[in-house]
Amino acid sequence: MINQVYRLVSPRQFEVTYKDRSLQSDYVVVRPSFLSICAADQRYYTGTRGKEAMAQKLPMALIHEGIGKVVYDCSGTFKKGTYVVMVPNTPSETDEIVAENYLRSSKFRSSGYDGFMQDYVFLKPDRLVELPEWLNPHVGAFIELITIAMHALVRFEAKAHTRRDVFGVWGDGNLGFITSLILKKRFPNSKVIVFGKNQYKLDHFSFADETYQIDQIPENLQIDHAFEAVGGRGSQSAINQSIDYLSPEGSISIMGVSEYPVEINTRMVLEKGITIIGSSRSGRNDFVNTIEFMKEHPDFVDSLGILVGDVHSVKTINDIINAFESDLTLSWGKTVMEWKI
Template sequence: MIGRIYRLMDTKRIEMIQREVNLGLNEILAKPDFLSICAADQRYYFGRRRREVLNKKLPMALIHEATATVLYDKNGKLPVGSKVVLVPLIEENQADGLKANYNPQNPFMSSGVDGFMRDFVATAYSGVIPVAGDYSVVYVFCEMISVVFNALEAFEKSRVTKNETVGVWGDGSMSYVVSLVLRCLYPDMKILVFGKTQRKMQRFSFVNKTYNIDKVPQNLHIDHCFECVGEKNSEAAIKQILKMIAPQGCVSLLGVSEEAVVINTRTVLDKGLKLIGSSRSDAKDMKKAMELIQSSDVCRKYLEILISEKIKVKNEKDMVHAFEQSSLNDFKTVIKWEI
């Protein structure tokens, strides 16, 4: 059947392309409902990736955070009209001991292959996670939350000291979600957030305390840290983390930086720290994220206020508007996809 895909052709230029979509025997057809713009999408859209990266990856449809409605399932496993979360990682290859999201052979949608900016998606069953019970826009954050579960899996394996104070660096959406998941999973944990914009940090009502990075009190004890700053400021954040973290702590790095970041390895060695890189997630992490959303009313409420703006999109002009607005919004920009 004829399908439409909306690809970023070059910086700030989105074009619709019509092409034939063939539905495989074990594939379902789903229509995206809600899409959420991620920092990675913004880097492509605004051309903040290196030119050689843009040349290699574009044209490409953006967006890897999405929910959808099932339009058709030949095998009848998923009812027409049922709601699903779309999984951006295509787990085509398995390797012993290697998590699917770290296997370079597994494509990730909106980074190398087309993302979810389409009128409908033909996908294998493994590409969707059915939503049981009440449907809500917050399921669009499943992928983002799953990234936190992926980071926590490595964090749990690595940390030596427990039950302590955790510092989260960053005052944006990723930092918010990391702090929220920590709060939901570890109710007794002391969570401190370090950022620079007071207006944004006010949103973190569920953490123990927020600090301006320029006015941090001396002698704060922090056992482990999560770095969610990314881009050029991640270097300063890591520098501050290394200074403040207690010996034998874990530093979970989640912020993406296009440029190389300098890290003082003497401090890492002296304190016996563990630096844990973390990126993306697999389908199991996404299921954990779904379970968290389903099990906690409080979590859902906090996720609802993570949405800075919800924008209806019916055409390419609306898409451009949504991306431009996303750069002005403090937190997440969610698209109601009416294509």
């Protein structure tokens, strides 16, 4: 069959390319239905990723957050019509120590490898996880982002000490919201404190025990563990501020991506014996864990509905451009594309 792929060829310019794909293979054919725009996609779209990266990775289909419907599966793993979440990480090997999302040989969709902006996506069965029928598809569109927080939580639980009375989350955006919400569900008897720059965003964190603007934190406040969900240049001040408020032998889970090196107060890291836990992206297990977490906590999914920002019906390339341009002005939440092209 001929598959149409919608690739970014230069900043703000998409073109359709055609690829011949065989149905007689071990791939499952999925028709994308709801896709979500990530900040990483925007860096490619706007050309701010850097000339070297742009030259190396384009042309490329964007989007690594999305769900779809199975239209063909000769392996018999999924029934036709099954709604699934698509796993963007694509490993080519396994390692008994290193997780699939850290293997240097793994490919990641919309990062040098075509993402989900296609008529049909061909994936191995293990790159798909079935969704519950009741799931809000607008929330389902950004499950991949939720798995990033879930992955960080799994790494935290494996590496941090067990005194978990007070958590601090730095970041009042989408990832900060998801991370703090998961922490509150996972540790209901613990205090979750959120730190951010924008009061109108912090007002959305009604489930948190306390929220503070970063220039109005009480001096005597102490936390057991910190999660940094800021990214960019702001991650430097977020990490160093969390170091200041961490109790001895606490941990910092760093999730925010920065294009530039950041300076960290290593003196206090050493004095307090702080554990720094880095985490990036996610793998199949994180998608499975996230879906199970949603089934256990249906109200968790309801709470995530507040992150659904704009929803765009996409039928043409101009609709794609309009969705990306609109996303640039969105002050809160995620932009979702209903994929009808």
